[in-house]
Amino acid sequence: xxxxxDQPIRLIKRYGGCRLYDATAKRYVSPxxxxxxxxxxxxxxxxxxxxxxxxxxELLPGRRMH
Numbered sequence: 001x002x003x004x005x006d007q008p009i010r011l012i013k014r015y016g017g018c019r020l021y022d023a024t025a026k027r028y029v030s031p032x033x034x035x036x037x038x039x040x041x042x043x044x045x046x047x048x049x050x051x052x053x054x055x056x057x058e059l060l061p062g063r064r065m066h
Contacts, residue, residue, distance in 0.1 A: 010042050013049040014059070020046070031059060 011023045012034060022029045037044055038060070046056040 007041075007043055010037065010044045012044060012046040014046055014055060015049045020059075021049070035060060 012029065013021045013023060015021060020029050020031070020034065021027070022033075034044055034046070044056065045054060046059050047054050
């Protein structure tokens with residue numbers, strides 16, 4: 001049985017500075033959706049789609065997502 005430690009990090013891609021795409025669920029999500037995932041214990045990282053730069057802290061400041 002997998003534990004939370006074994007979970008892969010959920011990749012969210014940010015397009016155009018505001019659109020967020022969950023690559024695992026294959027759908028667009030809102031910042032509230034991402035916060036809900038983190039509250040459920042899912043490890044999340046948000047990256048700019050064009051540059052690959054991590055912007056998780058910018059999106060949800062004060063929360064460590066991964």
